[in-house]
Amino acid sequence: MEIQSTVYYIWAVTGMIALLLLFVNSRLRKFDPLSQPKGVVLVCLMAAQAIENIVRDKTNENLARKLSPYIATVGLYIFVSNIAGLFALESPTANYSVTFTLAAITCILIEVCSAKARGTGGYIKSWFEPFAPFVLINVISKVSTLASLSLRLFGNIISGGILMKVIYAMLAAVSSAIPLLHNFNLIGVIVAPVLHFYFDLFSGAMQTYIFVILSISFIGKELPSNE
Amino acid sequence: MEVALLAFAATLSVMTGMVTGIFEGKVAIAAVEAIGKNPDAAGKIQSMAIIGAAISETCAIYGLLISFLIIFVLGNKL
Numbered sequence: 571m572e573i574q575s576t577v578y579y580i581w582a583v584t585g586m587i588a589l590l591l592l593f594v595n596s597r598l599r600k601f602d603p604l605s606q607p608k609g610v611v612l613v614c615l616m617a618a619q620a621i622e623n624i625v626r627d628k629t630n631e632n633l634a635r636k637l638s639p640y641i642a643t644v645g646l647y648i649f650v651s652n653i654a655g656l657f658a659l660e661s662p663t664a665n666y667s668v669t670f671t672l673a674a675i676t677c678i679l680i681e682v683c684s685a686k687a688r689g690t691g692g693y694i695k696s697w698f699e700p701f702a703p704f705v706l707i708n709v710i711s712k713v714s715t716l717a718s719l720s721l722r723l724f725g726n727i728i729s730g731g732i733l734m735k736v737i738y739a740m741l742a743a744v745s746s747a748i749p750l751l752h753n754f755n756l757i758g759v760i761v762a763p764v765l766h767f768y769f770d771l772f773s774g775a776m777q778t779y780i781f782v783i784l785s786i787s788f789i790g791k792e793l794p795s796n797e
Numbered sequence: 798m799e800v801a802l803l804a805f806a807a808t809l810s811v812m813t814g815m816v817t818g819i820f821e822g823k824v825a826i827a828a829v830e831a832i833g834k835n836p837d838a839a840g841k842i843q844s845m846a847i848i849g850a851a852i853s854e855t856c857a858i859y860g861l862l863i864s865f866l867i868i869f870v871l872g873n874k875l
Contacts, residue, residue, distance in 0.1 A: 718855050725858035732865070780851040783844065 576665045583651050583662055618642070624783070628790035633683070637789065640679070644672060645782045652727055652774025655734065656766060664728040666720070673720035676785045677712070684792035715788060719781065726777050730769035737765060799875055807867045813860030817853060824850045 597610045607615055621642050626634040651663040662668045685693040697708050741758035745751060828846035832839050 718852075721862065722851065722855050722858055725862045728865070729858070729861050776847075776851075780847065783848055784851070787848070 574665075576660070576662055576668070579654065579659050580662045580668065582659055583647070583654055586657075587646060587650055621645070625786055628783075628786040629793060633789075633793070637679075637786070641782055641786060644676075644785070645778055648672065648723070648781055649774060649778040652777060653770050655731065655770045661727050661731060663723055664731050666724050669720040669724040669727075670716075672723070672781075673716050676719060676788070677716045679785075680715070680788050680792055681712075683789050687793050719784060723777055723781055726773060730773050734762075734765060734769055738762065800872075803867055803871055803875070807864040810860045810863040810867065814857040817857035821850050821853055824853065 594610060594614060598614065601607065601611045618638075622634055622638045625638045625641055629637065648663060651661050651668070654661045684696065688696060698705050699708070738755070738758055741761060742753075742755045745755050745757040746753055748756065824846055828842055831842045835842075
């Protein structure tokens with residue numbers, strides 16, 4: 571069996587995240603808790619606080635401590651995957667298996683949180699709300715959550731990637747008309763960074779934010795009451 | 798002939814983006830008006846506007862995916 575190239579990109583992204591976290595970990599170990607945080611430590615503290623605030627807004631205090639590590643991990647992985655185009659890799663999130671796995675984890679988490687919040691009887695009853703024949707519509711709504719979460723991320727990232735490939739090919743064709751360049755893609759070098767900024771950085775950060783926010787909103791919707 | 802039909806089908810399915818574009822603009826208009834009326838709630842309005850735009854964008858993304866499928870899956874079978 572042949573190994574797909576996406577597997578290597580997933581390993582590369584995982585390795586990059588691991589190196590980044592090892593670096594951050596070494597800085598955090600050296601940090602004296604009584605002194606003023608600055609540099610890497612300050613950025614980590616602010617990011618952790620921001621994520622915990624977002625989760626606490628949508629769910630409750632108790633769940634925020636348990637969920638924010640997962641949300642931060644998924645957010646970091648999706649963000650680094652989305653901007654992998656900047657490091658001459660292909661985005662792992664442009665593969666449907668990856669986004670489907672991420673969305674499936676979130677969907678299982680939604681069901682588990684719902685079951686914990688309602689209790690076993692209440693959870694089984696929630697499938698038959700408001701009355702018994704609605705079980706079909708409830709199943710469809712759960713499947714459509716999974717499909718829309720995974721397909722949104724996948725579609726956005728793969729459309730960015732394909733558009734970049736098309737634009738590179740077009741610019742190469744245009745600059746091959748310029749004499750004395752010997753097929754060097756001159757216009758591509760000038761134009762592409764702006765497009766990489768939009769398609770990789772902006773769109774990638776946006777999709778990460780949307781995935782994370784939607785995950786938390788779906789979990790918060792299953793909780794009985796937000797006081 | 799088949800290539801032309803496939804290209805036409807791909808173009809039709811990507812036309813879902815037309816309506817989505819108009820109404821995503823309406824989301825932006827509503828967000829700007831809401832911030833104008835109530836500048837204190839700017840942060841909440843911003844995140845809700847982004848979520849609304851993202852959810853309505855899903856429709857256009859589905860159309861784009863179907864056109865990719867038509868081009869790359871059906872196109873390879875020609």
